[in-house]
Amino acid sequence: MNVSGKQPSCDLSCDLMIIGTGMAGMAAALFAARQGLDTIQVGLTxxxxxxxGLIDLLGVHPVAQGAPVDDPWEGIARLCRDEPHHPYARLDIETIRTAVQTLLDFFETSGYPHAVSERGNQRVMTPVGTLKTTYAVPHTMQAGAWxxxxxxxxxxxxxxxxKGYSARQIAAGLADRWPALTPVRLVFPGGRGELYVEHMARALDAPAVRQQLVDALRPHLCGMAAVGLPAVLGMYRTREVQADLQSSLGLPVFEIPTMVPGVTGLRLRELFEQRLPAMGVRPLFQHRVLAARRSKDGGMAFTIAPEDAPRRIQARAAVLCTGRFFGKGLQxxxxxxxETxxxxxxxQPKDRASWHHKDLLDVQGHPINRAGVEVDxxxxxxxxxxxxxxxxxxAAGSILAHQDWIxxxxxxxxxxxxxxxxxxxAARFLQKLYS
Ligand SMILES: Cc1cc2nc3c(=O)[nH]c(=O)nc-3n(C[C@H](O)[C@H](O)[C@H](O)COP(=O)(O)OP(=O)(O)OC[C@H]3O[C@@H](n4cnc5c(N)ncnc54)[C@H](O)[C@@H]3O)c2cc1C
Known part of the structure; x- marks a missing residue:
């Protein structure tokens, strides 16, 4: 739906500008495309x-007690009662369910399905030998939770x-909770030397490399019920890679997340970058918004990088998804x-002295982490x-106030x-504008 009518004198124009390409920006672009909105998305990817690659909904509440949440939907309802200013409390549970399901459906139709458990939250291993609570896991990790x-x-x-991934460390970290773990170190097909997860994942997209890995694994399988590998089970063909390894080995095979940046994040990035333009979103990835102002006609005018050849974009409305300190939405x-x-x-807290508690690991979390943009x-x-x-x-995502997502x-x-x-x-606003 291009409802903007006449084109303003600028390089580009759209109805909706989405600023940011983190999870909030990508999800916003997907939802805008599904609504048929004329959308430009700008950000560094x-x-x-x-x-x-894990989709957390709610793992701990209340944080002061470090109380784990088993059923995230029940937990969110409780959170919204206890913290009425939390951004989740701006939405009802059914809307949150619809939003999450829409994204999971998108992953599924993109060939990278995520698995959820009927019982609610799942627990998966981390590369440092701890357990992490999450809601949806990439299909490549599902057998690990099982x-x-x-x-x-x-x-x-x-x-x-x-580097940064040791099966022995994972097994040692989990020894008291899961003693039946046997670590082994192998040579990756193709030889020795420094390895990078992205190269390994791309290599395993090839059947011949998978066969070599199967040959290396076979002597170690006696008495085993499953095989856990670092998250390198292919880049684009994860379903094929996992199915092929499982049928060759006769056992479930699963991934364990690696240190970031890992392949799981790269898969999501490539999936969004490839599919969103096909759905009608006009991407300006690797661009930064340098300036934003209200234009005379009531719209928004943006100047985007590169600075030596800046371009202008005129939009009727915008969704700000620029993140917190890491994303550079807050400084x-x-x-x-x-807000930058x-x-x-x-x-935000009333002064800098109130930003942090004295104890770095204070279970309540530091007040600065709940700073952000308040919304209606x-x-x-x-x-x-x-x-x-x-x-x-x-505005959407981690830039919002009154939450401590970590x-x-x-x-x-x-x-x-x-x-x-x-x-x-934003869609309602645009509809009203042009009706
Ligand atoms: C290391 C790490 C591990 C994580 N692990 C998990 C996990 O296991 N499970 C889970 O559910 N979540 C996890 N998350 C969090 C998850 O990714 C969040 O949803 C996310 O960080 C918040 O998303 P966001 O889009 O609001 O912000 P960000 O991800 O910070 O993205 C902000 C975006 O805005 C862009 N931007 C900022 N300023 C401008 C500008 N002026 N012009 C253009 N673009 C701009 C940035 O380039 C960036 O793309 C993790 C995050 C990190 C960093």
Whole structure:
């Protein structure tokens, strides 16, 4: 739906501009495309490469008690009652379910399905030998959650030359909870030397390389019920790679996440980058928005990098998904915490001394991690009086205030759900504008 009518005098124009290419930006672009909105997406695609590929909805509540959540839907309902300013509380449970399911359907139709458990949250191994609670796991990790739940005897494999990943360390870290883990170090097909997960994953897309790996694994399988490998089971053909290894070995095979940036994040990045343009989103990846202002006609005018040849984009509405400090949506300095693009008000502790507790590992989490942009029921950033700063600016993702996604273990869920809410509100705004 291009409802913008006449083209303004600028390089590009659109109805909806999405700023950011982390999970919130990508999800917002997907939802906008599904609504048929005329959308441009701008951002650097680096950050999503850091994603683990796991979709957390809510893993801990309340954080002060470090209480694990088994059923994320029940947990979110409780969280919304206990923390009415949390961004999840801007949405009802059914809307959050729809948002998450829409994204999972997208992964499925893109050939990279994620698995959820009927019982709620699942637990998977981490590369440092701990367990992580999450909601949806890439299909390549599903057998790991299954094996863990049954304490099945498992072969854990690592490879000479692969740094930051040790099967022995994982087995040692889990020894008291899952003693039936047997670590082994193998030479990756193709020889010795320094290994990189992306190269390994691309190599395993080839059947001949998989056959060599099968030959190397076979002597170690006696008494094993499953085989755990670092997350390198192919780049584009994960289903084929996993199925092929499983049928050759006669055992379930699963991935364990590696240190970031890992292949799981790269897979998501490539999947979004390839599919969104085909769905009608106009991407300007590897571009940064340098400046944003309200234009005379009530729309938004953006200047985007590169600085030596800046381009201008005119949009009727925008969704801000620029993240926190890591994504560069927020910046902290001596004067306080500020939003970097629009200079939006930021809800934050009253002074710098209150940013952190004295104990680095304080279970409550540090107040600075709940700083961010406050929004109204339509996900529009608001001023100190609770009034929308712009009627056509919406925000989503980790830039939002009153959440601590790292401690609450709700990173992707929060990004996806709020992106859904923000895009729906933006679509309503656009419809009203042109009706
Ligand atoms: C190391 C790591 C591990 C994680 N592991 C998990 C996990 O296991 N499970 C889980 O559910 N979640 C995990 N997450 C969190 C998950 O990815 C979050 O959903 C995410 O970080 C928040 O998404 P976001 O899109 O709001 O922000 P970000 O991911 O920070 O993205 C912000 C985006 O905005 C862009 N941007 C900023 N300023 C501009 C500008 N001026 N112009 C254009 N673009 C701009 C940035 O380039 C970036 O693309 C992890 C995150 C990290 C960093």
């Amino acid at each position: 680096g950050e999503i490469g850091f994603a683990s 094996a863990l739940a049954r304490q099945a005897p498992c072969l854990l494999v690592d490879f000479e030359g692969l 902290a300095d001596r004067g306080g915490i500020r 693009l629009f200079g939006l008000p930021v809800a 029921a339509d996900f529009r950033p608001v001023d100190a009086q609770g009034r929308p700063v712009h009627d056509n600016l919406f 401690r609450q273990k709700c990173g992707s869920g929060l990004a996806i759900a709020t992106a859904y809410g923000a895009v729906k509100s």
